[in-house]
Amino acid sequence: MTTTDYDHVLVEFDPIIGLETHIELGTQTKMFCGCSAEFGAEPNTHVCPVCLGLPGSMPAVNRAAVESTIRMGLALNCSIAPWSRFARKNYFYPDMPKNYQISQYDEPLCSDGYLDVTVMTPEGPQVFRVDIERVHMEEDTGKLTHAGGAGRIHGATHSLVDYNRAGVPLIEVVTKPVVGTGVLAPDVAKAYVAELRDLMRGLGVSDVRMEEGSLRCDVNVSLSRPGEEWGTRTETKNVNSLRSVERAVRSEMIRQAERLREGERIIQETRHFNEETSSTTSGRSKEQAEDYRYFPEPDLIPVAPSEDWIAELRATLPEIPSVRRARLQQAWGISDFDMASVVNAGALDLIEQTVNSGVDEQAARKWWMGEFSRIARDRGCELEELAVGPAQISEVESLIASGELTDKLARTVFEAVIAGEGTVAEIISERGLKVVSDDSLLIAAIDQALAEQPDVAEKITAGKIQAAGAIVGAVMKATQGQADAAKVRALLLTQLGVSE
Amino acid sequence: MSDIKPSVMDSDLTRQSAATLATAIARGEVTSEQVTAAHLDRIEQVDPIIHAFLHVDREQSLAKARAVDTAIAAGEISSPLAGVPIALKDLLATRGIPTTCGSRILEGWKPPYNATIVEKLEAAGVVFLGKTNMDEFAMGSSTEHSGYGPTRNPWDRERIPGGSGGGSAAAVASFETPLAIGTDTGGSIRQPAAVTGTVGVKPTYGGVSRYGIVALASSLDQAGPCARDVMDTALLHSVIAGYDPRDSTSINAPVPDVISAAKSADVRGMKIGVIKQLQGEGFQVGVLERFTQALDTLSALGAEIVEISCEHFQYALGAYYLILPSEASSNLARFDGMRFGIREGDNGQNSVEQVMSATRERGFGAEVKRRIMLGTYALSSGYYDAYYGQAQKIRTLITRDFEQAFASVDVLVSPTAPTTAFKIGEKLDNPLAMYLNDIATIPVNLAGNCAMSLPIGLAPEDGLPVGLQIIAPAMADDRLYRVGSALEAALVDQWGGLLIQEVPAL
Amino acid sequence: MSTLDREQVMHLGRLARLELSEEEVVHYTEQLDQILGAIASISEVAAESIPPTSHPIPMTNVFRDDIPIAGLDRNEVAAGAPAWEDNRFLVPRILDDPA
Numbered sequence A: 001m002t003t004t005d006y007d008h009v010l011v012e013f014d015p016i017i018g019l020e021t022h023i024e025l026g027t028q029t030k031m032f033c034g035c036s037a038e039f040g041a042e043p044n045t046h047v048c049p050v051c052l053g054l055p056g057s058m059p060a061v062n063r064a065a066v067e068s069t070i071r072m073g074l075a076l077n078c079s080i081a082p083w084s085r086f087a088r089k090n091y092f093y094p095d096m097p098k099n100y101q102i103s104q105y106d107e108p109l110c111s112d113g114y115l116d117v118t119v120m121t122p123e124g125p126q127v128f129r130v131d132i133e134r135v136h137m138e139e140d141t142g143k144l145t146h147a148g149g150a151g152r153i154h155g156a157t158h159s160l161v162d163y164n165r166a167g168v169p170l171i172e173v174v175t176k177p178v179v180g181t182g183v184l185a186p187d188v189a190k191a192y193v194a195e196l197r198d199l200m201r202g203l204g205v206s207d208v209r210m211e212e213g214s215l216r217c218d219v220n221v222s223l224s225r226p227g228e229e230w231g232t233r234t235e236t237k238n239v240n241s242l243r244s245v246e247r248a249v250r251s252e253m254i255r256q257a258e259r260l261r262e263g264e265r266i267i268q269e270t271r272h273f274n275e276e277t278s279s280t281t282s283g284r285s286k287e288q289a290e291d292y293r294y295f296p297e298p299d300l301i302p303v304a305p306s307e308d309w310i311a312e313l314r315a316t317l318p319e320i321p322s323v324r325r326a327r328l329q330q331a332w333g334i335s336d337f338d339m340a341s342v343v344n345a346g347a348l349d350l351i352e353q354t355v356n357s358g359v360d361e362q363a364a365r366k367w368w369m370g371e372f373s374r375i376a377r378d379r380g381c382e383l384e385e386l387a388v389g390p391a392q393i394s395e396v397e398s399l400i401a402s403g404e405l406t407d408k409l410a411r412t413v414f415e416a417v418i419a420g421e422g423t424v425a426e427i428i429s430e431r432g433l434k435v436v437s438d439d440s441l442l443i444a445a446i447d448q449a450l451a452e453q454p455d456v457a458e459k460i461t462a463g464k465i466q467a468a469g470a471i472v473g474a475v476m477k478a479t480q481g482q483a484d485a486a487k488v489r490a491l492l493l494t495q496l497g498v499s500e
Numbered sequence B: 001m002s003d004i005k006p007s008v009m010d011s012d013l014t015r016q017s018a019a020t021l022a023t024a025i026a027r028g029e030v031t032s033e034q035v036t037a038a039h040l041d042r043i044e045q046v047d048p049i050i051h052a053f054l055h056v057d058r059e060q061s062l063a064k065a066r067a068v069d070t071a072i073a074a075g076e077i078s079s080p081l082a083g084v085p086i087a088l089k090d091l092l093a094t095r096g097i098p099t100t101c102g103s104r105i106l107e108g109w110k111p112p113y114n115a116t117i118v119e120k121l122e123a124a125g126v127v128f129l130g131k132t133n134m135d136e137f138a139m140g141s142s143t144e145h146s147g148y149g150p151t152r153n154p155w156d157r158e159r160i161p162g163g164s165g166g167g168s169a170a171a172v173a174s175f176e177t178p179l180a181i182g183t184d185t186g187g188s189i190r191q192p193a194a195v196t197g198t199v200g201v202k203p204t205y206g207g208v209s210r211y212g213i214v215a216l217a218s219s220l221d222q223a224g225p226c227a228r229d230v231m232d233t234a235l236l237h238s239v240i241a242g243y244d245p246r247d248s249t250s251i252n253a254p255v256p257d258v259i260s261a262a263k264s265a266d267v268r269g270m271k272i273g274v275i276k277q278l279q280g281e282g283f284q285v286g287v288l289e290r291f292t293q294a295l296d297t298l299s300a301l302g303a304e305i306v307e308i309s310c311e312h313f314q315y316a317l318g319a320y321y322l323i324l325p326s327e328a329s330s331n332l333a334r335f336d337g338m339r340f341g342i343r344e345g346d347n348g349q350n351s352v353e354q355v356m357s358a359t360r361e362r363g364f365g366a367e368v369k370r371r372i373m374l375g376t377y378a379l380s381s382g383y384y385d386a387y388y389g390q391a392q393k394i395r396t397l398i399t400r401d402f403e404q405a406f407a408s409v410d411v412l413v414s415p416t417a418p419t420t421a422f423k424i425g426e427k428l429d430n431p432l433a434m435y436l437n438d439i440a441t442i443p444v445n446l447a448g449n450c451a452m453s454l455p456i457g458l459a460p461e462d463g464l465p466v467g468l469q470i471i472a473p474a475m476a477d478d479r480l481y482r483v484g485s486a487l488e489a490a491l492v493d494q495w496g497g498l499l500i501q502e503v504p505a506l
Numbered sequence C: 001m002s003t004l005d006r007e008q009v010m011h012l013g014r015l016a017r018l019e020l021s022e023e024e025v026v027h028y029t030e031q032l033d034q035i036l037g038a039i040a041s042i043s044e045v046a047a048e049s050i051p052p053t054s055h056p057i058p059m060t061n062v063f064r065d066d067i068p069i070a071g072l073d074r075n076e077v078a079a080g081a082p083a084w085e086d087n088r089f090l091v092p093r094i095l096d097d098p099a
């Protein structure tokens, strides 16, 4: 789809979006049993009768998960319910050991909050308030691996189940319908999820490792003509990165607009997001929708947080993101626009950490917002997913300061680091990436270049100093960029006996 | 005390009470191995007729008994039941021991863990004889709904032993074991006790851990003791009761002193309420006759008898048959042939949905499927409020009836079951008639109170046992034993022994 | 209260993952209807203002500390599984999307 297609949507329609985000909490143990919630263990080694759903087993609620949820609710400006219950959501699926999920239904722990998110526009940063409907607790499912059919569910001959993730605590954050975002709907969706992620990290309730699938988003989109009733919405399931959230909203807006324009109706259904094509495909329709037969979980008793407990948890909340952003912006002395760009790029934490590791603010911002952002864009990934971080930047920056690397060499080093070719030190030594500082080597290279371009040599000697660039370029080329260009120029002029 | 030694050893060990056996074992007059062997012999002899057991492992039981003997000799176990054998309802998860819940769907399954009460019994040196038969997943009042064939009532082999815990009650009544564990969701301990002339208690909800007991209806289920007299019942109750952090619905409070209460045998000054709604229509004449006599006895013992009306009990059965199937339909969803138990229809082509459906279709019996369907319906969107929601409100009203009653009386009484044991097959095709068996026991489960069934004689018209139900408020389980022990003592005086001694020889 | 028809019974069978035979569909349609009729009296009770009881003994806030404990031995888990491959439970092919 071209941008023209997208812009065209907005001529006729207003988008309404809604997001349901599931995030795994970073507790030591699972939601309802003492099994380790650690990621990446050997299959079916973090399991017990409870999380395998064996007959007779019973759930017991993890206090830390409840506290994390309450803290998240408070940070999202929600009311904390004085009385809240777990409910069973009944449906059969082989990744769910009990064939019901313990979740919350009509009595969530937190409700009615909001989150302000900032989006970059050509006119400058713009703040949107996303209203939060509810925040509740539930348990994750196991992991399916499909055998045959190229690892996909369709065409597979059978599937294998690892229940290590079954029962890991999740919080689900559901927004109210977000209206009035217009053309910015995809950006608002993305900024919201990024803000949610940062909030959870800031609270220390989860480190939100998106590459491990610990954040999953369901994206609701509908279109309406101005002044008319809201259209039928679709729900695109399991959109698992910031970039995909943005693209899912965008592609679903375009798809719906095309259908509506052709006089067709939007079907209420769930859809799947295809990462490769950036488009959504049809899933389960409302007619086929499961009847989840929710009812209060009889194996558990209500959660009724006292005011004292809530106050205690409120006291543990760290600086809220907007206050922190204002503080950092001032410390770094950057404009609103630059700050918004940093936030939008998801680079705030990374830059702060880089500055904290001793790199100056400008250099930190230059790397993250320049070279690294370009690489992330090319790769279609988030900055944090790049295999480079504050430690490497700090290492490289000190080599630049001591004259051992140039900016250009540093870029080469980072490219290799990100490509996984080794550590900074390994790459420098293996490729011999060092500034050529031996004058005799440089003078030899200058002599060679002068011999090859006698006409240029003459011009310089005749006073056309601007012609020196050609010789400097040749020397840089000969040293494979490992020389300091300013130094080469100075040596050249000395060699020819000219002064500026 | 040396006079006891010859008496116990000379007698048939299977005719002794658990208390007597425990004392004799503690004194070294007899070993747990001897006691266990005697009961295993008895099982071998009579179980082909009674079919109370689904699983017995003689060598394993004897090995366990020997280990307990060693531990007792070393002074490592001090419990009132050390060395005494027990039978476990097949609904309790027992590590490495087959656990079927009376269902074909679990055929051959050996749990990799133990129920909390199984651990408590092991720690108390109680020796497991085997697993007892039951209505499949505890759904039934006759044990005819077992996937492994019915259990027979030792009083009349053509009759049912009650249910769902008919296996446990029949095993106790036929002297195959002095003790058994049952579970009671709507009367499954008490009604079998009543129709087999034994004693059974449904403790207060939350009084005994449910962890490891395969759930039928989580908000109603409660495990409890089965025995032949009130003291044995109290001893077993005291061993299995108590707080368990693995069961979030378990009550974190001291266990009522049921042993002292069972010793007290004193009802003087107690006020006993007779529930108006649980007599009369639908109750067998002989049952009511024995019930009235028992009230007279209690009165003669110094209790004050008053009539109490519980207005909402008429709705209890309806509420129960919505709440139970609803919770059961969800609890039984995990039986899908994917992680444990049998799997049907997996030909490499069928989808997971087809295999799950085939496994459940063939693994579950008719009554289980009927209730799953009913519960699925009651929880469906559009029906929830009218069915499950309304049933939960009725539950509140029944709880209020009890609260009001206990404001003026110490305990309530009624016949445990409306009739004596009926014939095998008689009600099998009539689920509604079957459900009526639990009319007197169900209100207690809905409110979470505790109750006991105690034998009070034989119905004149059929010579079959009749049970009295004693109901106390939550966490006042000791009152059951106080009233039960007093009435039992008076009846033993009248009869010259326990009613169970009258059971025909097998 | 509404009564059950054949279509509903078949739908319930699918929801509950029971591959009902034709005979069972007929049987359950009749029996469930009977049972629902017999318990219909509960709707007579006007209970708008009555709070529901979902748990007989009122309690709140029972939690477990967030401390890991050892789970099951994988060999024991595998021993109970109907089908097992590559340290995982083997299940037949899945046609449905997850919910």
Ligand SMILES: [Mg+2]
Pocket (backbone or CB within 6 Å): A022, A103, A138, A172
């Ligand atoms: Mg959810």
Ligand SMILES: [Zn+2]
Pocket (backbone or CB within 6 Å): A030, A033, A034, A035, A046, A047, A048, A049, A050, A051, A052, A167, C071
């Ligand atoms: Zn676990």
